[in-house]
Amino acid sequence: MKRAKRTPVDAAKAVDAVRVVAAARAVEPRGGGDTGTLPETAPRLPRPRGPVSGSLFERLARAPHDLGPIAVPSGGPALYDEDLQVALYACYELHYQGFDGVDERWEWHPSLLRARELLERRFEQGLSAAVRRPPPVPARELPRALADLAAEDDDGPTLADHLRHHAGPAQFREFVVHRSIYHLKEADPHTWGIPRLRGPAKAALVEIQADEYGGGRCERMHAELFRATMRGLGLSDAYGAYVDRVPAITLAVNNAMSLFGLHRRHRGALLGHLAALEMTSSLPNAKYGRGLRRLGADAMTARFYDEHVQADAVHEQIAGHDMCGAFAAAHPSLAGDVLYGAACCLALDRLFALHLLGRWEAGASSLRDGGPA
Ligand SMILES: [Fe+2]
Numbered sequence: 001m002k003r004a005k006r007t008p009v010d011a012a013k014a015v016d017a018v019r020v021v022a023a024a025r026a027v028e029p030r031g032g033g034d035t036g037t038l039p040e041t042a043p044r045l046p047r048p049r050g051p052v053s054g055s056l057f058e059r060l061a062r063a064p065h066d067l068g069p070i071a072v073p074s075g076g077p078a079l080y081d082e083d084l085q086v087a088l089y090a091c092y093e094l095h096y097q098g099f100d101g102v103d104e105r106w107e108w109h110p111s112l113l114r115a116r117e118l119l120e121r122r123f124e125q126g127l128s129a130a131v132r133r134p135p136p137v138p139a140r141e142l143p144r145a146l147a148d149l150a151a152e153d154d155d156g157p158t159l160a161d162h163l164r165h166h167a168g169p170a171q172f173r174e175f176v177v178h179r180s181i182y183h184l185k186e187a188d189p190h191t192w193g194i195p196r197l198r199g200p201a202k203a204a205l206v207e208i209q210a211d212e213y214g215g216g217r218c219e220r221m222h223a224e225l226f227r228a229t230m231r232g233l234g235l236s237d238a239y240g241a242y243v244d245r246v247p248a249i250t251l252a253v254n255n256a257m258s259l260f261g262l263h264r265r266h267r268g269a270l271l272g273h274l275a276a277l278e279m280t281s282s283l284p285n286a287k288y289g290r291g292l293r294r295l296g297a298d299a300m301t302a303r304f305y306d307e308h309v310q311a312d313a314v315h316e317q318i319a320g321h322d323m324c325g326a327f328a329a330a331h332p333s334l335a336g337d338v339l340y341g342a343a344c345c346l347a348l349d350r351l352f353a354l355h356l357l358g359r360w361e362a363g364a365s366s367l368r369d370g371g372p373a
Helices: 008-027 050-060 082-093 104-108 111-130 141-152 159-165 168-182 199-212 222-232 250-261 264-279 282-294 299-330 334-363
Strands: none
Touching: 050 082, 082 111, 082 250, 104 111, 111 250, 111 334, 141 168, 141 299, 141 334, 159 168, 159 282, 159 334, 168 222, 168 250, 168 334, 199 264, 199 299, 222 299, 250 264, 250 334, 264 299, 264 334, 282 299, 299 334
């Protein structure tokens, strides 16, 4: 389905409207809620999925030491390699919430970074094999090229339509379990980009991220709203609770964001990735919200999706024009990287959707180990 085209005047009005709402929120009294008051516990290490993750996780449970040479998983396509994706996921998580029982000095241990680089090399090869690099465009044409890429994506598999009209509670819960790997740390991977930018592109990224983090209001942080969705569906809202249940392709979706975020050389791709997320978010989120209501969910459970309908319509404009447009104007040679990052985001999301729809069509669970969430 094609989305309605917005004129520049409409977009400016929408941006102004949301800025007024954001300003009003800033002066509201702060409600405490039940977030942020409990002791925080780090998740446990995932279960290994092969010899490389097995060896790595066993070593991570010990004090930091030289890992020596590690073998890189090889064989099938990298995006579907369970051993590779879970090992890389764990390496990246050391920069986010870490793991219970894993020494925090592992985060910057040279030996760990050497191992991670080998894993990343195979992942990057897998990405470039799976994702066509769009032809480069002049910087001034980048916002239009991003919008065209996102519009092409509308012809892909209709995961949102399935969840809107057909999915039962079990399939919706599975979808939420997959998405929890990102949404419980929503915005964090792209925040790595802030200190790598300057000027208008930096200001635009901060504006988007401020919304993602609830404008400084814990209970409005998108990750917190998603926790409410999980609780509403009877799922655990603990960080990392479902990592062992999601397949390689779900981890690959998340690993791509961390790869782009943690390497300065990928800052163009990181911005393109975020722009693609925002440009393809508003309409599907409206469908997810309607799907949840069809299943009898209450307002609090659907709020995460409702919140994104309006916010991402605005973020779409900020990301395409103010952020990526300004970045490409300052770094014309990186405009192609921005498009590549967007293409990676869209391609991975398409493969993710194909996995879910394919498994459901076959009457199977989309989660590992087959059982319901
Ligand atoms: Fe969000």
